[in-house]
Amino acid sequence: MDAILLQVLNGLDKGGAYALIALGLTLTFGTLGVVNFAHGALFMLGAFCTVALQSLLTMSTRVRDESITFFEAYKEVPYLVTWFGDTGAGIIDWVVPISVLVTIPVMLLIGVIFERGLIRFFYKRPHAEQILVTFGLAVVLQELIKLWFGANPIPVSAPEVVRGSADISDILGIGGNLSYPWWRLIYLASSMLIIGVVFAFLNLTTYGMVVRAGMADRETVQFLGINIERRFTVVFGIAAVVAGLAGALYTPILTPNYHIGMEFLVLSFVVVVVGGMGSLPGAVAAGFLLGILQSFASLNEVKSILPGIDQIIIYLVAVVVLLARPRGLLGRKGVMET
Amino acid sequence: MDTTPQNNTPQTTAPQTTAPAEPQRSAHYHHSTDLPTQLPPRGPDMRPLWPPKVDILMTVLFAVAVFTMPIWLQPFGAAYPDLMQRFAIFGIFAIGFNILFGLTGYLSFGHAAFLGVGSYAAVWSFKLLSLNIVPAILLSIGIAGLFALAIGYVSLRRSGIYFAILTLAFAQMCYNLAYSVLTPITNGETGLRVLRDDPRVLDALVTGTSEVAVPRASFFGIEMSGMTGFWTCAVCLLIAFYIALRITRSPFGMMLRGIKSNQTRMNYIGFNTRPYTLVAFVVSGMYAGLAGALLAVVDPLAGAERMQWTASGEVVLMTILGGAGTLLGPFLGAVLIKYFENIFSALSDSTLFQAFSFLPDTAREVVVTIVSPFVGEGWHLTLGVLFMLVVIFLPGGLTEGFRRIARALRGGSGKKESSQ
Numbered sequence: 020m021d022a023i024l025l026q027v028l029n030g031l032d033k034g035g036a037y038a039l040i041a042l043g044l045t046l047t048f049g050t051l052g053v054v055n056f057a058h059g060a061l062f063m064l065g066a067f068c069t070v071a072l073q074s075l076l077t078m079s080t081r082v083r084d085e086s087i088t089f090f091e092a093y094k095e096v097p098y099l100v101t102w103f104g105d106t107g108a109g110i111i112d113w114v115v116p117i118s119v120l121v122t123i124p125v126m127l128l129i130g131v132i133f134e135r136g137l138i139r140f141f142y143k144r145p146h147a148e149q150i151l152v153t154f155g156l157a158v159v160l161q162e163l164i165k166l167w168f169g170a171n172p173i174p175v176s177a178p179e180v181v182r183g184s185a186d187i188s189d190i191l192g193i194g195g196n197l198s199y200p201w202w203r204l205i206y207l208a209s210s211m212l213i214i215g216v217v218f219a220f221l222n223l224t225t226y227g228m229v230v231r232a233g234m235a236d237r238e239t240v241q242f243l244g245i246n247i248e249r250r251f252t253v254v255f256g257i258a259a260v261v262a263g264l265a266g267a268l269y270t271p272i273l274t275p276n277y278h279i280g281m282e283f284l285v286l287s288f289v290v291v292v293v294g295g296m297g298s299l300p301g302a303v304a305a306g307f308l309l310g311i312l313q314s315f316a317s318l319n320e321v322k323s324i325l326p327g328i329d330q331i332i333i334y335l336v337a338v339v340v341l342l343a344r345p346r347g348l349l350g351r352k353g354v355m356e357t
Numbered sequence: 358m359d360t361t362p363q364n365n366t367p368q369t370t371a372p373q374t375t376a377p378a379e380p381q382r383s384a385h386y387h388h389s390t391d392l393p394t395q396l397p398p399r400g401p402d403m404r405p406l407w408p409p410k411v412d413i414l415m416t417v418l419f420a421v422a423v424f425t426m427p428i429w430l431q432p433f434g435a436a437y438p439d440l441m442q443r444f445a446i447f448g449i450f451a452i453g454f455n456i457l458f459g460l461t462g463y464l465s466f467g468h469a470a471f472l473g474v475g476s477y478a479a480v481w482s483f484k485l486l487s488l489n490i491v492p493a494i495l496l497s498i499g500i501a502g503l504f505a506l507a508i509g510y511v512s513l514r515r516s517g518i519y520f521a522i523l524t525l526a527f528a529q530m531c532y533n534l535a536y537s538v539l540t541p542i543t544n545g546e547t548g549l550r551v552l553r554d555d556p557r558v559l560d561a562l563v564t565g566t567s568e569v570a571v572p573r574a575s576f577f578g579i580e581m582s583g584m585t586g587f588w589t590c591a592v593c594l595l596i597a598f599y600i601a602l603r604i605t606r607s608p609f610g611m612m613l614r615g616i617k618s619n620q621t622r623m624n625y626i627g628f629n630t631r632p633y634t635l636v637a638f639v640v641s642g643m644y645a646g647l648a649g650a651l652l653a654v655v656d657p658l659a660g661a662e663r664m665q666w667t668a669s670g671e672v673v674l675m676t677i678l679g680g681a682g683t684l685l686g687p688f689l690g691a692v693l694i695k696y697f698e699n700i701f702s703a704l705s706d707s708t709l710f711q712a713f714s715f716l717p718d719t720a721r722e723v724v725v726t727i728v729s730p731f732v733g734e735g736w737h738l739t740l741g742v743l744f745m746l747v748v749i750f751l752p753g754g755l756t757e758g759f760r761r762i763a764r765a766l767r768g769g770s771g772k773k774e775s776s777q
Contacts, residue, residue: 054521150518
């Protein structure tokens with residue numbers, strides 16, 4: 020029982036990342052009709068927003084280490100600590116939550132720049148060219164990050180308070196002995212929150228209603244005198260923010276490196292295909308589902324029966340779903356059929 | 358069906374009645390400039406035995422260009438076997454990819470998987486069967502074809518974006534597997550290599566021992582090192598090119614182009630397009646397998662990094678840079694990419710400083726700072742930028758560019774004439 024619950028939780032936080040990226044992919048796909056191969060790069064950029072903020076906050080100066088008296092010793096002390104003392108140290112400790120505040124405007128800006136600067140010229144061009152140009156963009160972004168931050172992964176840690184594990188069995192009031200890292204729980208909660216906010220934005224606000232109308236029938240909305248293009252630009256920005264947040268908050272779980280984006284992109288594409296292209300609930304549901312399946316497949320008991328199943332389970336599920344339901348779990352007829 | 362009675366009718370009337378009755382047969386004659394006006398009497402044997410002169414000329418010119426590469430590449434400093442081998446090998450890869458992407462219009466993002474599979478199969482053949490390249494190449498092509506059949510069967514259930522995503526996913530799956538579970542077969546990160554005392558069954562049968570001093574691939578005694586490796590690749594390239602040419606010109610090739618321009622209409626006309634796309638996919642997978650085998654032939658070593666998505670992206674870039682759908686374009690693209698990769702990767706900051714030594718010091722600093730991210734380790738950045746530029750400004754590739762220039766020149770002269 021404990022083991023099963025643990026695997027479900029494990030799957031949920033990975034699934035949260037998949038779901039967030041797949042949600043953004045589906046949004047851009049439904050609104051702009053563009054397949055964005057650079058979406059994984061946006062996830063990676065979000066993660067590196069946190070890294071950049073961390074290296075900015077921990078800019079250090081060399082001072083004499085007073086605790087060592089035998090010889091002249093120096094240590095690196097961040098400016099923030101020199102200026103603000105414990106408050107500064109606290110800020111550095113809370114770098115990941117703070118980075119959310121930075122990531123949102125930065126990613127919104129990046130998303131809008133991409134859409135206005137590049138992708139808008141590709142609406143009328145064949146899908147193959149859209150794929151190719153965003154693929155090129157992904158390579159360029161990845162290499163730029165590699166150039167700037169180097170090829171090695173850069174560790175980022177969660178705040179001290181939530182670095183430990185939560186006693187789940189105690190919280191849920193069930194017996195047994197089940198603990199789980201706090202930060203992963205927080206990631207799960209925040210991914211659900213972000214998904215909720217996006218759905219609320221689309222379903223409860225007038226702006227979102229117009230966007231949904233544009234997704235269904237772009238021309239009619241334009242006939243009504245609404246500048247749907249500007250709203251779609253904003254939606255692309257939102258998709259970029261969602262991917263960026265997914266990346267920024269994921270840094271304590273998985274040490275970010277420059278090719279993290281492509282790994283997640285490929286899996287998120289599979290998630291979108293399984294969920295049904297163009298279906299937002301499908302993307303979210305399939306994200307969590309595949310995350311859980313993957314975590315169950317990486318159980319040692321399962322691996323001893325089917326070695327390597329954890330590496331390919333997602334693809335196998337995709338194959339089965341495509342053979343049985345070619346439109347995906349929640350895909351509808353006529354949506355992105357070509 | 359209703360042609361059988363017509364075949365029994367007197368020979369004089371047969372041509373007039375059969376020709377309009379079977380419109381799709383005219384596909385055989387789309388290069389029919391030199392066909393006799395009087396059609397021969399019987400239906401199935403009406404194809405010309407020899408390919409049209411243009412195709413023969415093209416193949417001969419291509420052969421001359423490929424086999425004289427050691428001469429005309431001299432001024433470019435690229436006339437050494439290692440690089441020319443890569444031209445030929447990636448030329449084969451791109452030509453095969455073009456059969457799927459250029460002719461059929463299916464964008465696959467996972468072709469590097471077949472290349473990697475081909476390499477592994479070839480190295481295993483060197484280890485278990487023989488150091489002779491013939492069984493290695495045949496085995497690689499066969500296994501890559503089987504892989505392509507399995508992956509294609511599933512991926513081709515969808516088209517367009519779905520297809521690109523699925524092929525990418527499968528290639529990534531192969532890459533992950535090669536690094537993790539399949540390490541007994543692929544030898545993981547170290548890569549698979551041929552050892553001195555591998556049990557080469559066929560070699561042991563012929564020579565009595567399977568042990569060799571230096572394990573190196575050979576063609577019935579001719580060792581694959583230096584120029585012999587290049588000649589082997591060049592011969593394979595020529596064969597591959599000729600087959601691609603025949604496929605393009607065949608009714609099957611017409612069918613593929615029909616699928617590219619409007620698959621829905623093909624279906625409505627009554628063709629089941631899926632077998633055709635599957636065959637195109639398998640054929641291009643076999644081409645990739647051949648390319649992978651040749652990579653192992655010239656250097657008996659196989660690693661999983663050949664299957665990475667960047668490698669798949671590279672072959673897409675080669676094809677579109679040269680011109681997707683053209684015969685010579687993919688080869689041209691492959692040569693250009695590999696040539697510049699070779700040059701750019703070799704450059705470093707110090708060589709840049711020498712290259713720009715004619716500039717004043719400060720200007721040199723600026724230029725080198727700007728250029729240095731793009732060279733050496735940063736070759737992939739250049740590749741990505743190039744990718745975007747080609748797709749944005751020249752989606753038809755260089756072939757299209759040449760055509761435009763030619764048209765502009767001709768159009769310009771035509772205007773002058775009309776004004777006079």
